[in-house]
Amino acid sequence: MKEMAAAPKAIPSRLRAVRTFKKADKLSPASSRNFLERLPSEILMKILSYLDASALFILGHVSKLLYEHANENTLWKKIYIAEFGTNKKRKPKSVDGLLLRTSREEVRDGALGYWKWLHFRTMAACDMNKWVRRLGLISCHTGLPSQTEQVLRNLHVTWELTVSDKSGQEGTYEPSWSRFCKTSVTLCWSGGGCLPDYRQISTLQLHGVRRIALNCPGLKKPGWSSLMAKVDMQAHTESAQVIGQDRLVELKLLHPGIIVGVWKDQCSVAFIMFTLHFHMLVERSVQGSSVCPYVEPTFNPPSDDIDPEYGLHGYQLHIDLHNTVNEIMSRSFSQLFCRKTQICDGLIQLSAISRADLSQHTPLSGSITLPWRCETLQGAVENCCIMNLTLLDEFKKPFWCVSSSVSMQLQKMPVSYDYNGEHFLIHYQDSDGQVEMTLVWMEEEKRMLLINLVVCVTVFKVNKYFSQDY
Numbered sequence: 001m002k003e004m005a006a007a008p009k010a011i012p013s014r015l016r017a018v019r020t021f022k023k024a025d026k027l028s029p030a031s032s033r034n035f036l037e038r039l040p041s042e043i044l045m046k047i048l049s050y051l052d053a054s055a056l057f058i059l060g061h062v063s064k065l066l067y068e069h070a071n072e073n074t075l076w077k078k079i080y081i082a083e084f085g086t087n088k089k090r091k092p093k094s095v096d097g098l099l100l101r102t103s104r105e106e107v108r109d110g111a112l113g114y115w116k117w118l119h120f121r122t123m124a125a126c127d128m129n130k131w132v133r134r135l136g137l138i139s140c141h142t143g144l145p146s147q148t149e150q151v152l153r154n155l156h157v158t159w160e161l162t163v164s165d166k167s168g169q170e171g172t173y174e175p176s177w178s179r180f181c182k183t184s185v186t187l188c189w190s191g192g193g194c195l196p197d198y199r200q201i202s203t204l205q206l207h208g209v210r211r212i213a214l215n216c217p218g219l220k221k222p223g224w225s226s227l228m229a230k231v232d233m234q235a236h237t238e239s240a241q242v243i244g245q246d247r248l249v250e251l252k253l254l255h256p257g258i259i260v261g262v263w264k265d266q267c268s269v270a271f272i273m274f275t276l277h278f279h280m281l282v283e284r285s286v287q288g289s290s291v292c293p294y295v296e297p298t299f300n301p302p303s304d305d306i307d308p309e310y311g312l313h314g315y316q317l318h319i320d321l322h323n324t325v326n327e328i329m330s331r332s333f334s335q336l337f338c339r340k341t342q343i344c345d346g347l348i349q350l351s352a353i354s355r356a357d358l359s360q361h362t363p364l365s366g367s368i369t370l371p372w373r374c375e376t377l378q379g380a381v382e383n384c385c386i387m388n389l390t391l392l393d394e395f396k397k398p399f400w401c402v403s404s405s406v407s408m409q410l411q412k413m414p415v416s417y418d419y420n421g422e423h424f425l426i427h428y429q430d431s432d433g434q435v436e437m438t439l440v441w442m443e444e445e446k447r448m449l450l451i452n453l454v455v456c457v458t459v460f461k462v463n464k465y466f467s468q469d470y
Contacts, residue, residue, distance in 0.1 A: 036063075036065065036066070037065060041069070044069055045069060045072065045074070045075070048069055048070060048072075048075055049075060049078070052079070053076075053079055053119065053214065054214045054215045054216055056070045056075060056076070056079075056116075057070075057116075057214055057216055057219075057222060058216050058219060061219060068112070071112050071113040071116055072112070073112070073113075073114055073115045073116075075115075076113075076114075076115035076116040076118075076119055077115040079115075079119055080115050080118060080119045080122070083119070083122075083123075084119075084122055084126075120212050120222050123212055124210055124212060124286075127154075127155060128155065128286065131151045131154050131155055132151075132282075134147040134150065134151050135147070135148070135151060135282060138396075141318055141332045142182065142183050142278075142318045142332070142390055143316060143318065143390060143392040143396055143397075143398060144183055144278045144279060144390060144398065145278070145282075148278045148281055148282060149180045149185070151282055152185075152281070152282060152285065155210060155282070155286065156210065156211045156212070156213055156221070156223075157208055157209065157210055157211075157282070157285050157286060158174065158175075158208075158209045158211065159174075159175060159178075159187055159206060159207065159208055159209060159228075159274075159285070160172050160173065160174055160206075160207050160209050160225065161173050161175075161187075161189050161204065161205070161206055161207075161272065161274075162203075162204070162205040162206075162207065163195055163196065163201060163203075163204060163272075164201070164202045164203045164204075164205075165196040165200045165201055165202055166200055166201075166202045167200075171194065171195075173189050173194070173195075175187045175188060175189055176188050176189055176190040176271070176374075177373075179324055181320060181322050181327065181386075181388065182320055182327075182330060182388070183277060183278045183318065183320055183388040183390055183403075184275050184276060184277050184278060184320070184386070184388045184403040185275070185276050185278075185281070186273065186274070186275045186276075186324060186386065187273070187274045187275075187276070188271050188272070188273045188274075188324070188372075189271060189272045189273075190270070190271050190373075190374045190375055191268060191269040191270050191271060191272075191374065192374075192375055193268075195268075195269045195272070196269070197267040197268055197269070198237070198252075198260060198262050198267045198268070198269050199237060199267050200267075201233045201237075201269075202232075202233055202234060203230060203231065203232055203233060204229070204230070204231040204233060204254075204258070204272070205227065205229070205230050205231075206227075206228045206229040206230075206274055207225035207226060207227055207228060207290065208225065208226040208228050208284065208285025208286055208288070209223050209224070209225050209226075209285075210223050210224060210225075210226070210285070210286040211223035224290070225290045226284065226285055226286055226287060226288035226289065226290070226293070226294060227288050227289065227290060227291060227292060227293045228276070228284050228285065228288065228293060228294075229255075229258070229274070229293075231254060231255055231258060233254070236254045236255065240252040240253060240254050240260075241253045243259070243384055243405060243406070243407040244370065244381040244382065244383060244384035244407050245264065245381060246379045246380065246381050246382070247264070247379070248263065248264060248270070248377065248379050249261040249262060249263060249264060249270045249271075249372065249379065249381070250262050250263075250264055251370070251381055251384060251405070253404075253405060256402060256403070256404035256430055257274060257275045257276065257277075257403050257404050257405075258272075258273070258274055258275075259272075259273050259405050260272050260273075261273070261372060261374070270372075270374050270377075271372060271374045273372075273405075275386055275388075275403040275404065275405065276403060277388060277390075277401045277402065277403035279390065279398045279401040280294070280296055283296070299397055300467075301393060301395050301397065301465070301466060302395075312337060312338050312348055312462065312470070313335070313336075313337035313338075313394060314335065314336075314337070314393070314394025315335075315336040315337065315350055315391060315392065315393065315394065315399070316332065316333065316334045316335075316336070316391070316392040316396065317332065317333040317334075317336055317350065317352050317389070317390070317391050317392075317455060318330075318331070318332045318333075318389075318390045318392075319331060319333075319352075319387065319388065319389050319390075319435075319453070320386075320387070320388040321364070321368075321385050321386070321387055322385065322386055322388070323366075323369060323370050323371055323384075323385050323386060324370065324371050324372065324373075324386075325371050326365075326366055327365065327366070328364050328365060328366045328367075328368065328385055329362065329364050329365065329450065331362060333352040333353075336350040336351070336352060336455075337350070338350055340470065343459060343470060346458060346459050346460070347433070347434070347456040347457065347458060347459065348456065348457045348458075348459060348462055348470070349454055349455075349456050350391075350454070350455045350456070350457070351453075351454050352453040352454070352455060353450060353451065353452055353453035354452065355418075355438060355451045355452040358418065361449055361450065361451045362449070362450045363442075363445075363447055363448070363449050363450075364439070364447060364448040364449070364450060367448065368382070368383055368384065368385050368408045368424075368439075368448065369381065369382055369383070369384065369385065370384035370385055370386070370405065383407055383408040383409070383424075384405060384406070384407050384408070385405070385406060385408075386403065386404070386405050386406070387402065387403070387404055387405075387406045387426070387428060387435070388402070388403045389401065389402040389403075389428075389435060389455070391455060391457070393465075399457075399465065400432055400433060400457060400461070402428070402430070402435075404428060406426050406427075406428050407426070408424045408425070408426050408439065409424060409425050409426075409427075410422060410423075410424055411423040411424060411425050411438075418451075419440040419442070419449070419451070420443075421440045421441040421442055421443050422440070422441045423438060423439070423440050423441075424438070424439045424440070424441070424448075425437070425438055425439075426439065431458070432457065432458055432461050433455065433456050433457040433458055433461065434455075434456045435453075435454070435455050435456075436452070436453075436454045436456075437450060437452065437453050438450070438451050438452035438453075439451065
């Protein structure tokens with residue numbers, strides 16, 4: 001009976017010991033870790049080895065622990081070898097050279113994430129090698145690759161604008177909308193209160209961003225950027241040209257192809273608009289680095305000056321006028337020339353439309369306006385549009401390419417006696433040349449007519465390009 005009475009006393013002591021042990025376990029550092037953190041590294045790596053590239057990329061965004069394990073070179077080297085190691089068709093010989101040209105930054109062999117970087121780079125290079133053949137299909141009208149838009153879309157190219165203010169803060173934004181035309185693409189970033197005031201912006205940087213087509217919903221796909229433009233706003237703010245305005249916004253032309261819409265009587269930015277010419281656009285968007293733009297290879301044309309008195313000849317011009325909604329005019333002109341005796345004021349004149357030849361005069365299919373939209377507001381600036389100019393040399397190579405917003409000014413004195421309507425002038429000029437267009441408003445027909453078009457190229461540009469001395 002004594003033994004039976006003593007036995008129950010041992011049970012509570014055992015329970016107390018268990019409870020004490022559990023309490024101590026809750027207070028231990030190991031108990032504060034989650035299940036993955038308590039897993040041995042070897043087991044976790046074994047689990048991750050069954051995942052594909054998309055799953056590993058997603059897991060790398062979950063936690064610091066998974067980022068380190070999901071970037072292990074042993075995992076990505078296995079994926080790389082399985083994809084490209086023995087598949088010669090998948091990885092052409094030209095990919096290695098393309099990898100070097102498109103490298104955004106150096107990742108040393110053996111560093112964490114090296115094989116992940118190499119895998120994505122090789123994927124991008126293979127796709128680039130596949131689609132670059134499409135760029136060889138040249139339009140006979142523009143002299144530019146006819147499938148530029150399709151190639152950009154198939155390569156998953158986007159663009160980002162980085163805005164820095166004078167305090168050193170910066171933000172990166174994706175376009176609010178974009179619109180492709182025959183020879184350019186227009187990108188627009190709406191203010192929406194997220195952009196600094198106009199006078200507080202220090203720099204604008206435009207990057208082309210190449211992304212890999214992975215199945216990772218909710219996450220930005222892996223990619224890298226190529227610097228396309230960097231604008232020092234402090235140098236342009238005071239000298240910016242106001243090219244138009246409506247009752248809400250004022251358009252400031254900072255640089256050819258870059259305008260800023262500023263709310264009237266305010267310093268806040270309504271929108272920022274870039275227009276990018278198609279010439280080498282794919283290469284500029286993907287083959288530069290994050291800090292250096294793509295450098296176009298030099299073309300050394302053969303000398304062709306058989307008749308010294310005839311001078312420069314065989315030029316081809318394609319010009320578009322459009323806005324953010326529709327096309328206003330699109331025409332091509334061939335066999336343009338300039339005799340040496342016609343060179344004046346350091347400019348070589350190429351006349352495409354002469355006001356004296358009525359058969360050359362071209363009607364416009366729309367009015368010269370530049371519609372804009374920003375969040376819930378929209379408007380249209382009168383007498384403004386976008387001009388795309390592509391001048392080809394006699395070897396059908398792009399010689400001078402321009403995409404820029406231009407404005408139309410009323411001429412007080414008419415320059416043509418064949419038309420009674422109001423005459424307008426569109427004038428564009430940069431360091432390489434200038435463009436002059438004369439238009440007349442046909443009141444009875446309610447449309448605009450282009451009656452004069454002259455393109456002038458600087459003698460300096462021609463001599464440098466052709467290694468001549470005109």
